[in-house]
Amino acid sequence: MADPKPRVKVPKTASKGDVITIKTLISHKMETGLRKGKDGKPIPRKIINTFTCEFNGQQVFSTNLEPAVSANPYLEFSVKVEESGTFKFTWIEDDGATYSKEQEITVN
């Protein structure tokens, strides 16, 4: 499969103190390790096991994912913003590979 492609949806602007909703999605098969391939052998587990969201370098939300999370893991959560800054989203795969994306927000 093609490389996992992260996508995030963050409002471009917000008012100070607003609670904003952030939606994230990454294209990933989330192979559970329970399925068997055509040769009858189990397909090794390969999932995104950790997701973190940082705002201006401070962690605001994180998730530990298990194989029970669907393919193309979708996450929606909220953050209260007090100042302008940059969100950094990081996805970590079982084999240690990381995928990240940054998004700015203007708070006035």
Next chain:
Amino acid sequence: MKTVNRRHVLMIGAGAAALGLVGLDIHPALAEGKADELIKAFTGGAAPQEGRVTISAPEIAENGNTVPVSVSVESAMSGDDVVESVMLVAEGNPNPGVATFNFSSMSGQAGASTRIRMAKTQRIIAVAKMKDGSTYMGAKTVKVTIGGCGG
């Protein structure tokens, strides 16, 4: 000698059959036991109180591969009334753990949504751990028409 042998064979056969039956019977119970263990490990042994945690999910999920699930916890998310983390558990899955959401004082509200796989009709449980160490739980049963755990 011959009769003893035959008896032995019969006994072994009966034993194996009984084992097989027991194995099948306890399987779902085992998975639920795993869910309980997970919850205990998460709460530190305490039994969570009912309430404050709401799960929204469809009553009937046609495709167990992607079941949208939202969880929210009543909390001001400021001062001492802060939800530290919420664990989602699907009782009837081969591995009941689903996801753990870790919130912070910047979360604004303690809620998150995702999409999960469900092997069969079962209860989804969400356990919330507060900053002061107290734990709350909520549950919702979702009917699954086609299971989504591969195989």
